[in-house]
Amino acid sequence: MDDQNKNLILATALSFVVIMLWFVLFPPPEATDTADMTAPETAQQTGQQTSEQGGDVAVAPGAADTGTATDTASAATAGEEPQQDDAPRIEIDTPELLGSISLRGGRIDQLALKDYRETLEPDSDIVTLLSPVGSEHPYYALFGWAPGSGLSPDQVPGANTLWEVETEGTLTPDSPIVLTWDNGAGLTFRREMSVDDKFMFTVTQSVENTGGDTRSLAPYGILARHGTPPDLKNFFILHEGGIRIVDGELSEIDYDDFEPASNHETIGVEQSAWTGFTDHYWMTTLIPEQRAGTKISTFKDTRREIFQTTAKQPTVSLGAGETATASTRVFAGAKEWETIRNYQNEQDVPKFLDSIDWGWFFFLTKPIFAVLHWLHNVIGNMGWSIIALTLIIKALLLPLAFKSYVSMAKMKELQPQMEKIKENAGDDRQKLQQEMMALYKKEKVNPASGCLPILMQIPIFFSLYKVIFVTLELRHAPWIGWINDLSAPDPSSLYNLWGLLPWAAPEPGSILALIFIGVLPLFLGISMWLQQKLNPAPTDPTQQMIFAWMPWVFMFMLGSFASGLVLYWIANNTITFTQQYLIMRSQGYKPDVFGNIKSSFKKKPKPEKK
Structure with a gap:
């Protein structure tokens, strides 16, 4: 031959x-049965952050003290609150996004992508990314403060706090909105929420101590997802699930590998980090201020099938008359290569392009x-x-x-x-x-x-x-x-x-x-x-x-x-x-x-x- x-x-x-x-x-890919997804349960006192009438929500980070913040689940209930569906909403309207923010917890929990449709049909529905508690597949971002010394859980804003609107209108790239809440015990909380013309929200939380005693508390952001995504591909070639960068190291967590809430690892940040959930083409991530002392945790509430990732920033102590401010960015949108690269290069989001699953041959892909x-x-x-x-x-x-x-x-x-x-x-x-x-x-x-x-x-x-x-x-x-x-x-x-x-x-x-x-x-x-x-x-x-x-x-x-x-x-x-x-x-x-x-x-x- x-x-x-x-x-x-x-x-x-x-x-x-x-x-x-x-x-x-x-x-x-095998066909996915989307009919048998876990529905939200009725609220009850479980040692996790719930509303007595508002349905299940995510686990809040643990209490803060004058030193560091722990990550044990806290029993922080918001008392007698209206149903989730009764909460007023603030509309979101940008060139790329359409949705709303619930005043119940100030959650970003309704979001759709204007430029992307489910199928090739011209009249197909636009892609839905985030959905509120009470929908078929709840998926949302929420923010709050973990209580420290001198504070009880009901004295800090959490998942079910009913905020008031300080600035009326629709959230657009040109018009941010401001929410306020007074705990009635000497602390006044404000939350400014803005969005750019693509997919990045900025949530700036501040607290003013108008009382006489020193208070300590820690700002946090949470992404929570009830059940696995209905369109999960389960492809070996594709990662879908948790994703994070901590000090330059990429971690990808499949939904089957999420640790239980009762026994999960908390990762300390020395320089920079972001954490979130990635789908085939879409992604939602929390990007806290890039500094030492932030703690990242990713876990699963196994009883209610809620997947959660949290970014909790360092504890602050407030003396009388003092104010503290913390900022968290939220990317919620399409994994467009050019857009993500611009966030990485121009807005200092470390290794953000690695949110796209380049695989083993990344040096070629x-x-x-x-x-x-x-x-x-x-x-x-x-x-x-x-x-x-x-x-x-x-x-x-x-x-x-x-x-x-x-x-x-x-x-x-x-x-x-x-x-x-x-x-x-x-x-x-x-x-x-x-x-x-x-x-x-x-x-x-x-x-x-x-x-x-x-x-x-x-x-x-x-x-x-x-x-x-x-x-x-x-x-x-x-x-x-x-x-x-x-x-x-x-x-x-x-x-x-x-x-x-x-x-x-x-x-x-x-x-x-x-x-x-x-x-x-x-x-x-x-x-x-x-x-x-x-x-x-x-x-x-x-x-x-x-x-x-x-x-x-x-x-x-x-x-x-x-x-x-x-x-x-x-x-x-x-x-x-x-x-x-x-x-x-x-x-x-x-x-x-x-x-x-x-x-x-x-x-x-x-x-x-x-």
């Missing part, structure tokens, strides 16, 4: 292993997406940007590919000498190896160099798949014609002759969809088949069968992959075909592509019967 065919078989085998491994590690994003800004279409990215990658690998193809051409020239060495060596394998190595050294040929471009493609393939799957910019991104979402499989199907027949294509993910492939997978199979035709078919019948079937096996296997990845592979095969054809001609070898195609359709003569 010549080395050209050896390398092609190696490429096929490696690709097959990659695909099989991918299907094992990253199986298609980050630059690959940065180039793809730049190309999209220039071209304006993500599909053509993927093709342009493929051209750039192939151009960078061209020196390696050229060396590989030249080496393969030289190996062909050396075939007569190699056959002679094999004849002379006979069964002496050591002599055969020594003489072969001497020949390679004399002719300056590296037989392994033909494998390098193949091996380089594997991490690039994984990285591009990761980029296409996790980044928001590929979600609902169209290319041409029927390809209206590059993050989803090709919606066309052989079942209805790719739209020519008057019935619908099979549902994506179904068995019929895997069998009746779309247009892009068909082009993928053809491109792989044409690439084979640069060389004559191997003489060995087994090899011929493998080569004949492999493009079409891959065509069906990759039919359920994201359209963007299949598009990349088609472009890669096409460019590789062109490169190899031109390099082979430059080395004096003229591939007979049409002749090889014709020979593949010729009937093989039947063996003569003896």
